[in-house]
Amino acid sequence: MKRILVMIAFLLMGFSLGPLPAMAGELKINGSTTVLPVTQVVAEAFMKDNPGFNFSISGGGSGRGITALIDGTTDIAQTSRWIRDSEVKMAVENGIYPVPFVIAFDSIIPVVHPDNPVDELSLEELRKIYNGEITNWSEVGGPDRRITIISRDSDSGTYVVWGDKVLKGDRMTPRAQMLASNGAIVQAVQDNRHAIGYIGLGYLTDRLKSVKVDGVQPTSTTTASGEYPVSRSLWLITNNWPSGDVLRFINYIQHPDNAHLIEEGGYVPIW
Amino acid sequence: MSFISSQKKDLFVHGVFLIVGASGIIILTLIFLFLILEGLPIFDVVSVRDFVLGKEWYPTDINPDYGILPLIAGSAGVVALSSAMAIPLGVFSAIYLAEIAHPKTRAVIKPIVELIEGLPTVVIGFFGMVVVAPLLQELFDLGTGLNMFNASIMLAFMAVPTITSISEDAIYSVPRHMKEGSMALGATHWETIARVIIPASLAGISTAVVLGIARAIGETMVVLMVAGGAAMVPESIFDPVRPMPANIAAEMGNVPFRSDHYHALFAIGLVLFVFTFLFNLLASYLSERHKQVGAATL
Amino acid sequence: MRSNFVRRRNQFIAFSIFRMAIFANVLALAVFLGFIAINGASAISWEFLTEYPRRSMTEGGIWPCIVGTVYISLGSILVAFPLGVGTAIYLNEFSGGGRWTRLIRMGIINLAGVPSVVYGLFGLAFFVLYLNMGVSLLAGSLTLGAFILPLIIGSAEEALRNVPQSYREASLALGATKWQTIYKMVLPAALPGMLTGMILGVSRAAGETAPIMFTAAVFYTGKIPTSIFDEIMAMPYHIYVLATAGTHIDQTRHLQYGTALTLMFLVLGLNLAAIIVRNRLQKRL
DSSP states (O other): OHHHHHHHHHHHHHHHTOOOTTTOEEEEEEEOTTTHHHHHHHHHHHHHHSTTEEEEEEOOOHHHHHHHHHHTOOSEEEESSOOOHHHHHHHHHTTOOEEEEEEEEEEEEEEEOTTOOOOEEOHHHHHHHHHTSOOBGGGGTSOSOBOEEEEEOTTSHHHHHHIIIIITTOOOOTTSEEESSHHHHHHHHHTOTTEEEEEEGGGOOTTSEEOEETTBOOOHHHHHHTOSSSEEEEEEEEESSOOHHHHHHHHHHHOGGGHHHHHHHTSEEOO | OOHHHHHHHHHHHHHHHHHHHTHHHHHHHHHHHHHHHHHGGGGGTSOHHHHHHOOOEETTSSSOEEOOHHHHHHHHHHHHHHHHHHHHHHHHHHHIIIIISOHHHHHHHHHHHHHHHTSOHHHHHHHIIIIIHHHHHHHHTOSOSSSHHHHHHHHHHHHHHHHHHHHHHHHHTSOHHHHHHHHHTTOOHHHHIIIIIHHHHHHHHHHHHHHHHHHHHHOOHHHHHHSBOOOSOOSSTTSOBOOHHHHHHHHHTTSOTTSHHHHHHHHHHHHHHHHHHHHHHHHHHHHHHHHHHHHHHO | OOOHHHHHHHHHHHHHHHHHHHHHHHHHHHHHHHHHHHHHHTTOOHHHHHSOEETTTTEEOOHHHHHHHHHHHHHHHHHHHHHHHHHHHIIIIIOOSSHHHHHHHHHHHHHHHSOHHHHHHHHIIIIIIISOOOSSHHHHHHHHHHHHHHHHHHHHHHHHHTSOHHHHHHHHHTTOOHHHHIIIIIHHHHHHHHHHHHHHHHHHHHHOOHHHHTTTBOSEESSOOOSTTSOBOOHHHHHHHHHHTOSOTTTTHHHHHHHHHHHHHHHHHHHHHHHHHHHHHHHHO
């Protein structure tokens, strides 16, 4: 408490004396809610190491982040999917040259309630559950109950990756309940015996059960090795090769010493 | 200061207030204008018919579909169900307050009911999520507690004070002599209420009901947090739905500006605007008529 | 005619239903308030109110949200109060009640019925994008200001109507101009009533979420706004985000309850203040 007060006093002094030279600065980061926990944890550490530095982090989804970068309203876009051709074209037309940096790897894993007897699903079964062909748990070895299907919002990078790698172009059933974050899916599935959802690897808790996909248990090892079929990279995208504060932050987040922060944020570090 | 200059000043002041006085209508026009400007471009991509009657809402697909029928159905379902709960509850409460309650009880309870109107809707939605949803899920053994039924309960909770407060005013303002006349003819209090007082205040009660429904149509946070968010045409009252306001609020935060999806959300806003506009017109019409009835009886 | 017994029984049944209806309302409110209060009280502490969120918002407090909410409600009243009072003065003191007045009234009634999320859309399209204010305190205040305008107009008009006509006549008879009459006689008499409306307006603005979602509020910003072009955190949006889009919803449950209770305290406290002001006024008149 005392330390906080001292810190607040310090900050207030900083305000009244004007920004401290050289240390002060501000970075705007916008985009994926999947990447947000990592950037937030790293930003907090970065601010501790650089007093007076400030971040404004918003999680509007990968698409919004890239649009903001193109509009010049953000310094860094955080995305959980690769930038689309149309977006690159639009960027170049606006004089923006997007440069992506991998900051972590992630698997998207199907999860169910721990009481659910189903331990394993094939990619094909997952596809049929999410496109609405399979509607009852008994069709995949569970109890005779309707499946409550939970999905991420259609704007999220996670939804896009799930659509590409699991649905393979099929449309998701309209019965799917669209939730706004990984955390919301965790909450929904842990409270619901009949639900299935998909989340980033880092969000797995003991109140959830992860389901093997095609016989592979999703772990950080199978993610790093590429064995687990539904995985992806997480990106930070900058305008042009970064310099100044942006460069310092990218170096900071990619630095092996800070790999534990990536893990804390829930993902597999690149080192 | 000469007489003429102060008259000029008065004219100037009048002009200023004329302009300020127009601010409401200017804002309303701007809202409508911007909904049209930002909403209409979607109809270059999809026809009005396919937009309103299309059953597929897949705005982010590579080949997107912008059919909002499931969203309209979600809104209609939630509003109908919540009206079924809120209208009797609201009107009965109003009758109790205006006719049966002791004046002192009325003085205490009416402000309490009206207090609900001031509650932040996000907190009501939060309550529906963390308290009502698990309860419903257990009680009815449902696939999910976040559904049309739950959202309707929460919306009814919000709409009741609107309905109660306005209908109570209408019932309370029924002239005393009408009531006394009926009682003097030997009717019981209940018979007087049913045959004299309610018919006399019906226009006011209808206004209250219409305003309550209008509020339920436009309410956002509750349906966003509680309705379940599935863009399907509901088959049962326990199905999750995605009413129009919820859809706008959930997706607008994530769309790239001036994309087709962005325009589609504004077009939904336009539909919503038109719906509530019509309901408000109906309410104004009813309350105008109410005034005439009141004058005729006096 | 049916027997007296049947008629009395019918009355009893009907009245019981009415009693049950009102009881259901009050009970629902009591359960609602009780639940938020009990769960929220344990979360609220001095630290909770005065600290910044930490560790991906699973710890720490809501200080920036409180400041943001206060700023944006005051900002919106700064916009809405002059416009609302001006409109009310025009309607009540200047206009003759012709077509133009009816149009203005229609506009206000319909403005009051516009869904809050549509205000959000409007604010995004007009203030944020078209006027290029960006997601900012300014854009949010203007949007919320438009949102509470009908409420301010309504209460200001009521306050003006309650000023006895004799005040105006006396002043005019003494040779004062119309503006002098309004400024020196009518406004001071109506001010307490307008104040009630102002407090209610602040309370409404503080609790509203949808109009600020796309115009002012962000998930996280580490600083208190220092300019009107800064983004803000706000309590209603904070509750929504933590409850539906947070990364650790269970761990932040106590923060959600705490924020909800703080917000309710603010909103209901302001409502209560408005009622007290109004009652004092009624006693005086």
